[in-house]
Amino acid sequence: MCPNWDTPKWTKRNLGRNMTYMEQTETLSEQLGVALKQVMLEQHMGQDELAKAVDVSRRTMNRILNGDVTVTYDRLTRIATALHTRLSAIIQRAEALASKEGEER
Numbered sequence: 001m002c003p004n005w006d007t008p009k010w011t012k013r014n015l016g017r018n019m020t021y022m023e024q025t026e027t028l029s030e031q032l033g034v035a036l037k038q039v040m041l042e043q044h045m046g047q048d049e050l051a052k053a054v055d056v057s058r059r060t061m062n063r064i065l066n067g068d069v070t071v072t073y074d075r076l077t078r079i080a081t082a083l084h085t086r087l088s089a090i091i092q093r094a095e096a097l098a099s100k101e102g103e104e105r
Helices: 028-042 047-054 058-065 073-082 087-104
Strands: 010-016 019-024
Touching: 028 058, 028 087, 047 058, 047 073, 073 087
Parallel strands: none
Antiparallel strands: 010 019
């Protein structure tokens, strides 16, 4: 069975002496979705327009932007092209969001 690396929404943290707490965490797909939304705002592009440019349904685009699905490299490349930006720039944004979340813990 292949592990699904992108599913945890809650992380169990050990505080020692049999004490734990649950901490809400964003998945990588959610961080990517936030990064995509930021670029969309900068490019003044709406969800419908991006969905048409990438040739996916509005529902699929919504699921991508909300981090509900894992996105293929091919689709990410098409999204970056439609947003007139480099894929690496989008990935860097998502990584920065992940780093920021890690620092807040």
